[in-house]
Amino acid sequence: MTFSIVARSADGLLHGVAVASKFLAAGAIVPAAEAEVGALASQAHANLAYRSQGLALLRTGVPAADVVAGLIAADPGRDDRQLGVVGAHGDGATWTGPRCHPWAGGRSGDGWAAQGNILAGPEVVDALRDAWLGGADLPFPQRLLAALAAGDRAGGDRRGRQSAALFVVQRHGGYAGTGDELVDLRVDDHRDPVGELGRLLDIHTLLFGKPDPATLLDLTGPVADEVAALLAAAGHPVGAAGLEEALDAWAGVENLEERIVPGRIDPVVLDHLRRTTAAVAGG
CATH class of the missing domain: 3.60.20.10 (Aminohydrolase, N-terminal nucleophile (Ntn) domain)
Structure with missing residues (x-):
């Protein structure tokens, strides 16, 4: 069976x-x-x-x-x-x-x-x-x-x-x-269980995959400016505590905390932030 x-x-x-x-x-x-x-x-x-x-x-x-x-x-x-x-x-x-x-x-x-x-x-x-x-x-x-x-x-x-x-x-x-x-x-219980398992594995990899140190971006300059603007658009504006705390708060809501690296940002996280913000803007 x-x-x-x-x-x-x-x-x-x-x-x-x-x-x-x-x-x-x-x-x-x-x-x-x-x-x-x-x-x-x-x-x-x-x-x-x-x-x-x-x-x-x-x-x-x-x-x-x-x-x-x-x-x-x-x-x-x-x-x-x-x-x-x-x-x-x-x-x-x-x-x-x-x-x-x-x-x-x-x-x-x-x-x-x-x-x-x-x-x-x-x-x-x-x-x-x-x-x-x-x-x-x-x-x-x-x-x-x-x-x-x-x-x-x-x-x-x-x-x-x-x-x-x-x-x-x-x-x-x-x-x-x-x-x-x-x-x-x-x-x-699914009509296409193997296909659905693949979809779940993709989500699992997004949420719980380990950041690649070689691809991490410093949270400075234009990258920091973009992240701040995206967080504000996503409803997590940078406050007195700073950019990293706002990013941590957003990541916790999105279940991405395993991909957070102090002082830097995983491109996977940045891409997800961009998509999330675009979806919010698109209604």
Whole structure:
């Protein structure tokens, strides 16, 4: 009922899962991941215990193939299960029970595993694999999403579309560095869940992406003048406290506080300020 990819970044610092299904809220059931430990997808007749048990094994350094072997050996329902695992090092591993509804199967390699059941055909998993291997130039979350989108275009779940999810972990990669959940996005019920997941990831990247130090602009001269004028037009005029406080106040309303850098401005923030002001002016 599902197709997914579990993967690790080339530097081993990120792990994640991307999944889509003709099933309500697959993201609530399939993915699990722990920063610098590994990632896991449990699907078909999913065994939710695989998630915590699998991560516990990965935490002790058990290779992905042995994690899969251990989980299914202890599970009398393994013939109806599907599982993908990747650890902190080495190849990923995948299992497809013989009673999973066709087409069902998986592929795996260094740092990744792709699998699916009730699919249009093996071309779905092949598309996941090929897009993952060909996407090394993309940021890790976008690479996972690109693989999922390729599987969707190849036919995906042969029953149709309903839900999709993207879960990526990185040590201290979560909001304000207070957690490890770098990306945790779900589309629970939608006609085009993978497309909608892409839209959400774009918003997530805008709001929570880290500023590129090489592109930051000093808040001085013409840049400061423009920012002050835009803030005033957006309803946040510069007061006695100064330009930076007005910018901070506006950014807090827009949920862009993660992109604020003292004394400078991220071009992404400036572009959003320009668009926001233009929208207000346009009514």
